Amino acid sequence: MTKRFPWYDSGWLSSYVSAKEIVSQCYPGRLAEFTEAFDVFRTPADFQVREIKNVLGKALFEKALEAAHAIPPGNLNKKELLHMGRTILHNLPELVEIQKELAARVSEEVNEQVEPSYNFLSLYKDVGFLTPHLDAPLAKWTLDLCLEQSAPWPVYFSQVVPWPEECLYEKENWINEIKHDTELRFTPRTLQPGDAVIFSGSSQWHYREPIQQAQRENFCHLVFFHFIPKGTSHFVRPVDWANYFNMPELARLAEHDARKK
Numbered sequence: 738m739t740k741r742f743p744w745y746d747s748g749w750l751s752s753y754v755s756a757k758e759i760v761s762q763c764y765p766g767r768l769a770e771f772t773e774a775f776d777v778f779r780t781p782a783d784f785q786v787r788e789i790k791n792v793l794g795k796a797l798f799e800k801a802l803e804a805a806h807a808i809p810p811g812n813l814n815k816k817e818l819l820h821m822g823r824t825i826l827h828n829l830p831e832l833v834e835i836q837k838e839l840a841a842r843v844s845e846e847v848n849e850q851v852e853p854s855y856n857f858l859s860l861y862k863d864v865g866f867l868t869p870h871l872d873a874p875l876a877k878w879t880l881d882l883c884l885e886q887s888a889p890w891p892v893y894f895s896q897v898v899p900w901p902e903e904c905l906y907e908k909e910n911w912i913n914e915i916k917h918d919t920e921l922r923f924t925p926r927t928l929q930p931g932d933a934v935i936f937s938g939s940s941q942w943h944y945r946e947p948i949q950q951a952q953r954e955n956f957c958h959l960v961f962f963h964f965i966p967k968g969t970s971h972f973v974r975p976v977d978w979a980n981y982f983n984m985p986e987l988a989r990l991a992e993h994d995a996r997k998k
């Protein structure tokens with residue numbers, strides 16, 4: 738299937754746009770039903786990033802830190818080392834347990850009931866950076882926890898935006914065009930260890946400048962706890978849409994996002 742958008746984690750959005758085209762052709766009378774089914778994954782336009790100091794409390798935070806330190810280096814996934822400057826690890830058991838405890842707090846902060854989707858530890862090295870992107874709705878809500886860092890490293894969030902259904906940015910310059918799009922109203926946030934931000938990654942652009950611009954030999958270790966609206970796990974992934982909507986033609990959609998629960 739065509740990759741419609743140049744940014745990281747855009748496979749879901751490509752699938753959604755392709756699915757709308759398939760539904761328009763095969764089931765034109767059901768297009769509104771199809772698009773409205775995804776309203777649960779759209780974020781209210783007035784949502785603002787939430788900052789929470791010491792979100793886990795001392796004991797739980799130390800448990801998370803110890804679990805991260807205990808990972809044998811060989812167990813870390815290096816697939817994003819070259820293009821993002823980080824090693825990662827999904828769903829470390831100690832963090833899965835902590836995420837269950839965080840669901841009630843996140844529900845309260847975002848004003849809807851949520852359930853855990855997945856989490857991953859992200860260990861940025863001194864070549865770390867993050868180009869602008871929107872996440873798949875598997876990460877409609879993210880609690881981004883700072884474990885430890887050599888120095889505060891700003892992360893920039895846009896205001897909430899509707900999902901773009903085509904890429905209006907220039908092929909060679911889309912990164913700069915997004916960063917400098919004044920309508921997106923990017924705002925930087927910095928975290929101290931133990932602190933977290935909650936944002937809507939599927940509806941808020943986010944990025945980080947290269948870490949070495951702030952300080953050499955820098956590092957920043959984060960945990961991303963991703964949450965979805967409660968009761969939506971059975972149709973958040975494109976691979977489930979053919980059955981969920983009883984539209985066999987949607988089975989042709991490739992599952993771009995290889996992450997699994």
Ligand SMILES: [Fe+2]
Nearest residue numbers: 871872938943
């Ligand atoms: Fe993201």
